[in-house]
Amino acid sequence: MNMRRYLLIAAAAAAGAAGGLAAGTATAQTVWKASDVHPLGYPTVEAIERMGKKLEAATKGRIKIQMYPSMQLGGEKEMIEQAQVGALQIARISVGAMGPVVDDLNVFNLPFVFRDEAHMRKVIDGPIGQELLERVSTSPQSKLIVLGWMDAGTRNVYANKPATKPADLKGMKIRMMGNPLFVETMNAMGGNGVAMGFNELFGALQTGVVDGAENNPPTLLAQNHYTVSKVYSLTGHLIIPEIFVFSKRTWETLSAEDQALVKKLSREAQLEQRALWDAYVAEATTKLKAAGVKFVEADKAAFYAATQPVRDKYGSKYAALLKRIADTK
Ligand code: GTR
Numbered sequence: 001m002n003m004r005r006y007l008l009i010a011a012a013a014a015a016g017a018a019g020g021l022a023a024g025t026a027t028a029q030t031v032w033k034a035s036d037v038h039p040l041g042y043p044t045v046e047a048i049e050r051m052g053k054k055l056e057a058a059t060k061g062r063i064k065i066q067m068y069p070s071m072q073l074g075g076e077k078e079m080i081e082q083a084q085v086g087a088l089q090i091a092r093i094s095v096g097a098m099g100p101v102v103d104d105l106n107v108f109n110l111p112f113v114f115r116d117e118a119h120m121r122k123v124i125d126g127p128i129g130q131e132l133l134e135r136v137s138t139s140p141q142s143k144l145i146v147l148g149w150m151d152a153g154t155r156n157v158y159a160n161k162p163a164t165k166p167a168d169l170k171g172m173k174i175r176m177m178g179n180p181l182f183v184e185t186m187n188a189m190g191g192n193g194v195a196m197g198f199n200e201l202f203g204a205l206q207t208g209v210v211d212g213a214e215n216n217p218p219t220l221l222a223q224n225h226y227t228v229s230k231v232y233s234l235t236g237h238l239i240i241p242e243i244f245v246f247s248k249r250t251w252e253t254l255s256a257e258d259q260a261l262v263k264k265l266s267r268e269a270q271l272e273q274r275a276l277w278d279a280y281v282a283e284a285t286t287k288l289k290a291a292g293v294k295f296v297e298a299d300k301a302a303f304y305a306a307t308q309p310v311r312d313k314y315g316s317k318y319a320a321l322l323k324r325i326a327d328t329k
Pocket of ligand 1: 037076092152198242
């Protein structure tokens with residue numbers, strides 16, 4: 001663990017301990033910390049904030065959620081670590097960042113594993129989605145209870161020139177999430193994949209440490225990456241859902257009633273996020289275009305073919321699950 005991460009965790013743990021003391025007094029209010037890399041108003045953040053308001057109302061103010069948006073508590077790796085030690089209660093994380101923690105989730109991180117977003121939703125809403133959530137919650141190394149899924153649309157490449165076919169990406173350094181699978185995906189797509197924390201990306205785009213990145217339209221807008229990268233090529237190579245998790249350490253201290261309440265409100269948050277997501281994708285697309293970002297069609301078939309070695313390498317151990325995903329209609 002590097003020093004910065006250590007300090008972030010130590011600071012969060014100290015804040016958590018202070019909250020715990022307050023919770024012991026007569027007028028106690030328990031404050032759960034929630035964290036997201038995105039800013040206030042972003043669908044994932046908004047859904048958890050609404051959940052917090054309902055929780056506060058349902059418990060007559062006994063439990064409250066305090067949101068720390070915009071990477072205030074670090075990137076997703078840091079958030080996972082803080083939730084694992086109980087310094088943070090709720091974290092919203094991409095399955096991309098969870099793959100290294102619970103390997104089974106990497107099935108969803110394979111390029112072009114879903115035909116489209118509707119297919120992805122069918123899969124997470126059905127038995128496969130349920131099984132994977134349970135696997136994360138019961139995995140001894142995760143130390144997390146998964147509360148639900150969230151949507152994150154489709155990821156496309158952005159840079160200052162089009163990437164419509166693999167040859168276009170030659171020599172381009174494209175930031176990918178910190179998971180070897182993604183770096184290999186970008187290399188197979190023709191570029192040079194660079195693993196980097198989300199919290200370092202804006203600066204890296206500005207200074208030219210990387211030539212581009214890949215993400216969904218809401219992220220391109222909300223993280224201001226569009227102010228630096230002006231061409232959005234619709235490669236559609238990844239459709240990665242997200243999860244929101246609760247620290248198992250804190251979870252085990254809750255009463256059965258509180259656990260049931262959190263589960264019920266989580267289900268509502270999941271549904272609300274999806275509606276907020278669809279609206280925000282439309283809004284982000286309009287705003288990006290108005291800001292001069294060029295959306296260009298890409299040769300998806302060529303990128304699909306180019307990434308076959310990645311699916312072969314990483315997918316072979318999940319052959320049965322991949323077949324069930326493909327068969328989900
Ligand atoms: C976004 C996602 C974040 C983070 C980010 C990234 O789409 O919402 O949680 O994973 O991508 O690329 O790191």
